Amino acid sequence: MPLSTIFLVFSRLALMGFGGVMPFAYRALVEQRKWLTAEEFAQYLATSQMLPGPTICNVALMVGSRYAGTRGALAALAGMIAGPFLVVVALGVAYQRFGEIEVFRHAIRGMAAVAAGLILATAVKMAKSLFAKADWHARGTLLQLALLALAFVGLGLLQWQLALVFGLLAPLGAGAFYLVGEKK
Incomplete structure (x- = not known):
């Protein structure tokens, strides 16, 4: 290009x-x-x-x-x-x-x-x-929606700093998806 x-x-x-x-x-x-x-x-x-x-x-x-x-x-x-x-x-x-x-x-x-x-x-x-x-029957889909909702509450409603929300939710999301173990 x-x-x-x-x-x-x-x-x-x-x-x-x-x-x-x-x-x-x-x-x-x-x-x-x-x-x-x-x-x-x-x-x-x-x-x-x-x-x-x-x-x-x-x-x-x-x-x-x-x-x-x-x-x-x-x-x-x-x-x-x-x-x-x-x-x-x-x-x-x-x-x-x-x-x-x-x-x-x-x-x-x-x-x-x-x-x-x-x-x-x-x-x-x-x-x-x-x-x-989205595959609504996949175990991780509802977890993704929950993390999305938590991020919205933290950033949009509570007006926390992005670094704080990311610092809290990134490890939580990584750990949860490790434990859930997506089955494909």
Whole structure:
């Protein structure tokens, strides 16, 4: 795959997302370009969330590497960073000049609400895809749902730090799946 294609796809993704690129990444990489399946996207996303750095940049590195090696990973990362860098600089200048204007502040709040809705819609799409393929008779499926619910309670309702929730649930999940022993 040409490096220019990888760079342009990730540049477009980066410039489409204000406050969150992941919904656009899912749509572009899974639904439109079909570079990844829904399961692969979920695996890349899960791995990226455990690595240091911005999650979408980690996903971009993995996808770029998959299709064009190290140069593809660097092209994808450059695409994710170049455009937003320029936008942030421009927004900083605009905020410095117009930040006291009430309409400007309301516009920023409105964009944040839209970003939250897009992230929720992407989560629902991913969940539907994964749950549709779940083997509900497998012993580990209910355990996965329980861990998912605990993570939601810890992060979403109790607003604990991600590191704390991960530190508690990762060993619990690994140990439980070791004890349950998936039978295939």
